[in-house]
Amino acid sequence: MEEPTTDPHAEETAPSEETAEATNVVAGVPGSVPAPSTEDVTMVIWRGDEHGGEFATYHLPAQEGEVVLDVVHRVQATHAPDLACRWNCKAGKCGSCSAEINGKPSLMCMTRMDSLPPGEPVTIAPMKTFPVIRDLVTDVSYNYEVAKRIPPFEPRPKTADEEAAGGYRMAQIDVERSQEFRKCIECFLCQDVCHVIRDHEENKTAFAGPRFFARSAELEMHPLDVNDRRELLREQQGLGKCNITKCCTEVCPEHIKITDNAIIPLKERVVDASYDPIAWLGRKILNRSKRTAREAAASAPSKGPAAIQPSEPVSGVPVAGGD
């Protein structure tokens, strides 16, 4: 018998030969056990805690129209009541049930079983970037710590007209840019997939990650905000470490264009703030106008649009991948 797989993200993710005790739980590599009927689904789910664990295999009857989370719930109800997973809304609105389904960071509630290869086992592992608490539940407190370090929203004062009208005036087109980022449901899949922290634990102390670059972009582009986060982004949040591979954008269940619409414009603003001569030349050539948040606020209610064309990576790291 092989050693149990202690890392849910080891290269070989074949289920262990350990036999689960519950009836209906058929352990082992799919195919090595009496073949389930074609109407069955086979779930290969990582079970364990911070000390290690292994994949367990569950066979269940298929049901029409199910998502992965439904099947996980059925495993809980009938096979493994202590199988840990997070969930709340079951409709892609709360961002709780993040996991890696067949290796891809996804929401379990929005992944339909019929979107996965038919007849093949479905492998579910916890997010790799965060420490495992138990089974599919990870310790995502890193994200809540980063959130605390972002300078908060600080609105400009109301104009006399706004005081009279009882509220700020902003044009729909101006709020829409930040609204894109405010769609974020904080599932942290973008953080999970980001190789800067996925493969380098040591980077976590000085890297905010795509979710919080999007948050900073949202604030920087907010028509009312006057706080300036650019220096912080460069010096403490590791914006330069992002080499815009767009992995975050690819996994975002809200389809937020994190790289194109948040990170690249932020990189430009940060470059602007640090007077990079090459970027300055680039802007001259491309004739782009830039304003700081404060300058923009001075001419509120409308800020100048952020350029969304890619620029030179700030850190000098070559641009890799992209789509």
Added chain:
Amino acid sequence: MPDIETHDFDILIIGAGGAGLRAAIEAQAKGMRTALVCKSLLGKAHTVMAEGGVAAAMGNVYSEDNWKVHFRDTMRGGKMLNNWRMAQLHAQESPDRVRELEEWGALFDRTKDGLILQRDFGGHRYARLAHVGDRTGLEIIRTLQQKAVADGLKVFMEVKVLRLLRDADGVVSGAVAYRRPTGEFLSFSAKAVVLATGGVGKSWMYTSNSWESTGDGHAMALWAGADLIDMECVQFHPTGMVWPLSVRGILVTEGVRGDGGVLRNSDGKRFMFGYIPPMFAAETADSEEEADKWYDDHTAGRRPPELLPRDEVARSINSEVKAGRGSPHGGVFLDIASRRTPEDIRRRLPSMYHQFKELAGVDITAEPMEVGPTCHYIMGGVRVDADSTAATVPGLFAAGEVAGGMHGSNRLGGNSLSDLLVFGRRAGEGAVAFAEGRTGSVSLDEAEVAAIIDAAVAPLQREGGENPYAVHQDLQRTMQSLVGIIRTGSELEEALGAIEELEERASAVSVGGGIAYNPGWNMATDLPSMLTVSRAVAQGAINRKESRGGHTRDDFPTPDAEMGKVNFVQRIEQPDAAGVLGTPSVRTIGVGPEPLPVMPDELAALFEEAH
């Protein structure tokens, strides 16, 4: 004291949805040592699922709108069972609460002249719901969360509170809880406690509610000796998804109808024209032509019957399905595809588009949705003082869905998010005022803490007992079939008997595995609240022998004028003896009618004016 983690705060707030966060921001701003405790991660509470908008008579779209109109709509929507003072405060204060969110960073959709845009919803006379597409709840919870984090609020995430504790004088003094990731127990002592625990939907099979909605606050208040009112008044939202089965119950926003969507039966007929009740006949269109004019100009026609209050629409859908005119999967059709351009639909209802596309494989810009009623909201709850949100037990406050009275027997769409903000803030204020006036040190009874922990871990130590999931599923079946949208006396009595059996079973469940992040054990600790609340709903439904708002009795199909003047109050006989589920004192819930607070003449006059 058992060897557990202990904390001492001025204010303990249980629940981190809109109401809890808003209360915490208020308490924190007043310099109180404040703790916020939530069962999930911060930002995942049920508020995040609210879609259509927050109701506030700002008058940005229709300048005719004002708090009096909103107040009147709210009272009529609640079939006049509302606590008038709560409805008044709510209507008066919600515009300021919405504008305040904007000052904290919220970005609502805009009118052409740059103000907050407002949309139409059922039961609201004017376009009144401030919104962000169809993800308003996310915007509100994120704004409050980010404000609370910026203010340095102490948050205990993934902590389940088991019981409230009272001191020798009967004043609420804290709570016992456990950390879900580790199973470690902790106690909180506090000068005042705010309940903001939300709803109870997980006792039903088909619900829009998440796993968290197990009625913990309702049950803990009752166990601590507080009064509950109107527990029979449960809202079945007319439009939940019905297919695929696995998503049955997930909410489809009323915004679909507010933005022009109509309900059709299997004959393609807009059946709501056949279900206009006398109370709303004067203001409801009686032809499709008239109704369709209204969307663009509210003065050109009366409002479409699809936008009647939710109780009316839910019952009508129920009747159509029963009459054999339903959709293939037992709902009716909600059609916006034939009424608006695909572009408009995707812009106005992006998350509905997404939800149907991904979960049901339905393109709502091209085909109708199948929808049916889903258990959504409880109007009943902890009886509170309108101004301070104080419960009937000193030291305890309640805001949001867990509080009763504000919505009467039926809540209007959009009034929940505004309720959270208005009464969340007031709960924070009320708790601070109480805490400031409380003298002496707050201490917890060690024996009581130990007993609560013993009861909680019992399912882990017991062997050979039943799986708690099985008890939960049977409870859901019972409530769905016997205490659902249409009720009858004999079935309600049957439900009480079934709940009693389930209580026995729940007190004997056993759970395998460890104490750390064990959903089976978590379920076992949620069962007592679900059962207590289910009993309260069934009991209330037995006593209210009439049909009103969210409470419909087949055997008493019309409203009764006398019953419309009372709240059915529930409390238990010996609160502190109710430590363990299954003890007779928990089952002995006193139920009695008590008169509603009387509305002052100047407000009563609003209901005599012509509209």
